[in-house]
Amino acid sequence: MTSMYRSDTTGGLLSRQKRNGCRLIAQLLVCSGLLVPQMLPVAYAGTAAWQDEMRCGSDTFRQDREAGLKERVLETPNGSIGYFQFGHGSPIVLITGYRASMAEWNAYFLSDLAKHHEVVVFDNRGIGQSQMRGTRYSVRDLASDTAALIRGLHLKNATVLGWSMGGIIAQQLAIDEPSLISKLILLSSMPPGPRAALPPTDVDQALSGSGSEHFDRVMEVLFPASALPSAKACFVRDMFAPVGYAEPHITGAVTHAQDNILQRWKQDNQALRGLDRVTVPTLILVGTGDRVLRPRNSVVLSHILPDATLVEVRAGGHAMMYQYPHQLVDRIVRFIATQ
Secondary structure (H helix, E strand, O other), X not given: OOOOOEEEHHHOOOOHHHHHHHHHHHHHHHHOOOOOHHHOOEEEEEEEOOOOOOOOOOOOOOHHHOOOOOOEEEEEOOEEEEEEEEEOOOEEEEEOOOOOOHHHOEHHHXXXXXXXXXXXXXXXXXXXXXXXXXXXXXXXXXXXXXXXXXXXXXXXXXXXXXXXXXXXXXXXXHHHOHHHEEEEEEEOOOOOOOOOOXXXXXXXXXXXXXXXXXXXXXXXXXXXXXXXXXXXXXXOOOEOOOOOOOOOOOOHHHHHHHHHHHHHXXXXXXXHHHHOOOOOOEEEEEEOOOOOOOHHHHXXXXXXXXXXXXXXXXXXXXXXXXXXXXXXXXXXXXXXXXX
């Protein structure tokens, strides 16, 4: 994936002022029809080629097995939020995705993050201990929940990482409450507006299905064929599974509400305009083998956000934190450390 308007971050970027100036000129050319959107300037850090390192429960240290790690509940004006907090360093808040709970995070990914940062993971509303009043809600409500968690835990200079639909929530949070976010990380996500590509019908059916073959179908859409044998063997063993936390049931009401959020996001031109004004430094990570939210979504995101860096991961699937937990953490930690 190449473009003459991209700069490789390893080869020296234009200054932010010059890059933003070039970007403004390019946007004016788009409006006049002289330039296509895919040619807008973006910091492109290249394609990473990493070796698969699924752990299959083999590592002795896991943060979720540490004694004393308990789920906590924050009471907010809108209801309760169930969360875990561990590690040391500047805070990083992780927002999970569609029909997912905290259990879907890879335990080794979180454990590696906790070596460098204070990690906060939580369930979105309607899941587990996160129970808000009312069953109808929007992405702005979910972003407001995240803001309430950050404020309630008194987190300063927080990095916010959103995976899949969690990336949509993180974008809305950056639009509504940019002062709460020091750095933004979008992992396998999608932009607002008509250029977004929703999951194909067969993928959507696999993710929202049930039955004896449900697990195999989900693995087939979350991972590329090359990683599928390891994923089927390792996924459950490598899930975040603290003592006392049972993976919650995702109700039909939650599924319906989250389906509506995805559909409305593709029509949300207000968010599209708002995202263009977000100046929070952003790292966009996507796997070239992502079948759920196709890589084009992340490319479009990188053109919209004024201060974004795009990293494509060769053969990475939608749940590539299971394929490359250590390498992803290394890239994330280096990004957070940059000024």
